[in-house]
Amino acid sequence: MMDSKDLEAEIHPLKNEDRKPQENLGNQEKKETNLKTPPPSRLSRCRMVAFFLSLFICLFVVFVVSFIIPCPERPLSQGVWRLHYNEAVAYDFLATEDVNKDRIQDVLFLYKNFNSSNNFSQSCADEGFSSPCTFVAAVSGANGTILWERPAAQDRALVECAIPQPRDSGASSACVLLGRLGSFLAVDLFTGETLWNHPSHFGGNVSVLSPLLQVPDIDADGAPDLLVLTREERQVSGYIYSGSTGQQVGHPGSLGVDGASGSVLHVTRVGAHYVLLPCANSLCGCSVKGLYEKVTGRASALRRDPFWEDMLNATSHRLHPHSSGAVRYLMHVPGKASKDLLLVSSEACMLLDGQDLTPRWTFSPAWVLRKPILGHYKPDTPALVIENGTGADRQILLLDLGSGAVLWSQALPGLHGDPPAASLPTADHRSAFFFWGLQELEDANHTEPGAAPHHLYMFHPTLPGVLLELTNISANIVAFQVVLLEPSRHAACILLTGPTSPDAPGLVSMTKHKVRDLVPSSRVVHLARGGPDSDQAIRDRFSRLRYRSET
Numbered sequence: 001m002m003d004s005k006d007l008e009a010e011i012h013p014l015k016n017e018d019r020k021p022q023e024n025l026g027n028q029e030k031k032e033t034n035l036k037t038p039p040p041s042r043l044s045r046c047r048m049v050a051f052f053l054s055l056f057i058c059l060f061v062v063f064v065v066s067f068i069i070p071c072p073e074r075p076l077s078q079g080v081w082r083l084h085y086n087e088a089v090a091y092d093f094l095a096t097e098d099v100n101k102d103r104i105q106d107v108l109f110l111y112k113n114f115n116s117s118n119n120f121s122q123s124c125a126d127e128g129f130s131s132p133c134t135f136v137a138a139v140s141g142a143n144g145t146i147l148w149e150r151p152a153a154q155d156r157a158l159v160e161c162a163i164p165q166p167r168d169s170g171a172s173s174a175c176v177l178l179g180r181l182g183s184f185l186a187v188d189l190f191t192g193e194t195l196w197n198h199p200s201h202f203g204g205n206v207s208v209l210s211p212l213l214q215v216p217d218i219d220a221d222g223a224p225d226l227l228v229l230t231r232e233e234r235q236v237s238g239y240i241y242s243g244s245t246g247q248q249v250g251h252p253g254s255l256g257v258d259g260a261s262g263s264v265l266h267v268t269r270v271g272a273h274y275v276l277l278p279c280a281n282s283l284c285g286c287s288v289k290g291l292y293e294k295v296t297g298r299a300s301a302l303r304r305d306p307f308w309e310d311m312l313n314a315t316s317h318r319l320h321p322h323s324s325g326a327v328r329y330l331m332h333v334p335g336k337a338s339k340d341l342l343l344v345s346s347e348a349c350m351l352l353d354g355q356d357l358t359p360r361w362t363f364s365p366a367w368v369l370r371k372p373i374l375g376h377y378k379p380d381t382p383a384l385v386i387e388n389g390t391g392a393d394r395q396i397l398l399l400d401l402g403s404g405a406v407l408w409s410q411a412l413p414g415l416h417g418d419p420p421a422a423s424l425p426t427a428d429h430r431s432a433f434f435f436w437g438l439q440e441l442e443d444a445n446h447t448e449p450g451a452a453p454h455h456l457y458m459f460h461p462t463l464p465g466v467l468l469e470l471t472n473i474s475a476n477i478v479a480f481q482v483v484l485l486e487p488s489r490h491a492a493c494i495l496l497t498g499p500t501s502p503d504a505p506g507l508v509s510m511t512k513h514k515v516r517d518l519v520p521s522s523r524v525v526h527l528a529r530g531g532p533d534s535d536q537a538i539r540d541r542f543s544r545l546r547y548r549s550e551t
């Protein structure tokens, strides 16, 4: 009491002299009123009892929650795990799903096994394939133990996982594998058991175009159906299969165009579905309603978009006739109202409005040989990562998706066999980016494939002048992903390495590294001179990055 008054006296030395007597008077009055108050009534005793009772209940609940009810046990994740197959061949397929329902994403991949002495529960012959055949394996993301693996195709296959299944089928999600040679089967994502299995019967000269598309449920069985596009003699045909039984619906229907792999299913603003595919120098399309009616011979309840029907040339089925150079990739990107389309041709990248296909921006000249990826450079603003050029002339460019403006660019020589870049959202609503390349100061004499290691670089937009070289790998990388194995923790690099040619089977490895564990031993590459931070401070900032699950 005296202390605070002294302090006040120092601040207001004059005023205080006048006030002191008044305050003393007030205090005396208060003391008198305190003396006059009657002893605690029954009501306030009740209140006290209620207060202590509720306090006790609270403490009891805290006690029960923290000590008696056991916490759900979190499976311990290993920082690194590896899985090896001798005498095998790897295929470019990698998917992550929570297979064993432990809330940690698990990894699915394909390999062709030449060594029949490995102890599998099933052999190629059990599934009607000759040995060697292609296996699909699901491994635990936590520790790399095999959850299930089974023969799935004779050779290379198109795979699509997480295809919803009808509620009464017993399985909630499936992986569908379409073998290039005669098999078409669906396995339960969670157990690896066969859901259905049919021989596929495309002719000898028919090539199957990737990907396997999921189209609206045509046979009303509660599961999306599957559209397989094939190409024969410069004609693309569509085959529709029931998603729950794998039975073909109707007959194959011609799309009336010649086209290439890389189709997408586009939904226009009025809810009409169109299959879009690259066809030479333009974008071709076909309404799913039209295809259904052609295939089944019956009217379909799906819609057509009158605006799109006007845009579609009825004879050539072309939608967007003026692209400079052959279209290499077609992809959906987030747009203002719905999804927009990015068209990557041999000479330019072009963003098209998802509704009227008018170009929003064109980025040229660009020589993009790999499918771009998306990420965030500025918070919550989508950006596009493109690799311009190859070999010693390769440049990494980050473009603002809204305007096509270059946000960041860096020359990063690459190798022919480098995997594509990757990105992962971070808690600050930007993304961490991962690029493969050659160490930039390495002499150019090392460029024969297999000799120079592939270096993995990490980049974060808050440190635009720095690349972090996380690791280097000498083996041939077949597939690569950076994923969040556990929500908002555990960012991991997943690498599938091994030979790809069946003529030379060898060691196939599946490896997981925790990104954070790679940072302490990483090398800091300063792109701009005179950065104020020490290498250790930069590594610490990368270690502290927190990741965010994609919404």
Ligand SMILES: *[C@@H]1O[C@H](CO)[C@@H](O)[C@H](O)[C@H]1NC(C)=O
Residues within 6 Å of the ligand: 086, 087, 115, 116, 117, 118
């Ligand atoms: C097959 O695999 C086993 C164990 O993984 C190994 O010991 C054996 O040498 C392999 N056989 C061939 C022919 O590579």
Ligand SMILES: *[C@@H]1O[C@H](CO)[C@@H](O)[C@H](O)[C@H]1NC(C)=O
Residues within 6 Å of the ligand: 118, 119
């Ligand atoms: C074979 O199975 C045993 C026990 O199930 C396991 O310990 C061993 O690692 C397996 N070998 C291979 C090559 O998968």
Ligand SMILES: *[C@@H]1O[C@H](CO)[C@@H](O)[C@H](O)[C@H]1NC(C)=O
Residues within 6 Å of the ligand: 075, 100, 102, 140, 141, 142, 143, 144, 145
């Ligand atoms: C690996 O993790 C799974 C959970 O993902 C667990 O069930 C299994 O027991 C673990 N295996 C080993 C060998 O730690």
Ligand SMILES: *[C@@H]1O[C@H](CO)[C@@H](O)[C@H](O)[C@H]1NC(C)=O
Residues within 6 Å of the ligand: 203, 204, 205
């Ligand atoms: C494949 O095409 C070649 C030439 O184009 C033809 O001679 C052959 O008969 C075709 N094979 C089949 C199975 O259609």
Ligand SMILES: *[C@@H]1O[C@H](CO)[C@@H](O)[C@H](O)[C@H]1NC(C)=O
Residues within 6 Å of the ligand: 313, 314, 315, 316
């Ligand atoms: C449709 O395409 C054909 C062949 O490419 C062309 O001759 C025709 O002029 C096009 N029609 C329209 C309306 O653009």
Ligand SMILES: *[C@@H]1O[C@H](CO)[C@@H](O)[C@H](O)[C@H]1NC(C)=O
Residues within 6 Å of the ligand: 364, 365, 366, 367, 388, 389, 390, 393, 395
């Ligand atoms: C892309 O690369 C090509 C060839 O390497 C070069 O001519 C072109 O200028 C580059 N484009 C941009 C925008 O940097």
Ligand SMILES: *[C@@H]1O[C@H](CO)[C@@H](O)[C@H](O)[C@H]1NC(C)=O
Residues within 6 Å of the ligand: 443, 444, 445
């Ligand atoms: C590359 O190799 C050649 C001879 O093989 C040598 O003369 C040259 O110095 C090498 N370049 C570098 C950068 O080491």
Ligand SMILES: *[C@@H]1O[C@H](CO)[C@@H](O)[C@H](O)[C@H]1NC(C)=O
Residues within 6 Å of the ligand: 439, 453, 471, 472
């Ligand atoms: C590759 O990485 C290892 C450590 O991970 C490091 O010791 C080695 O120097 C690196 N090699 C090159 C060529 O950078």
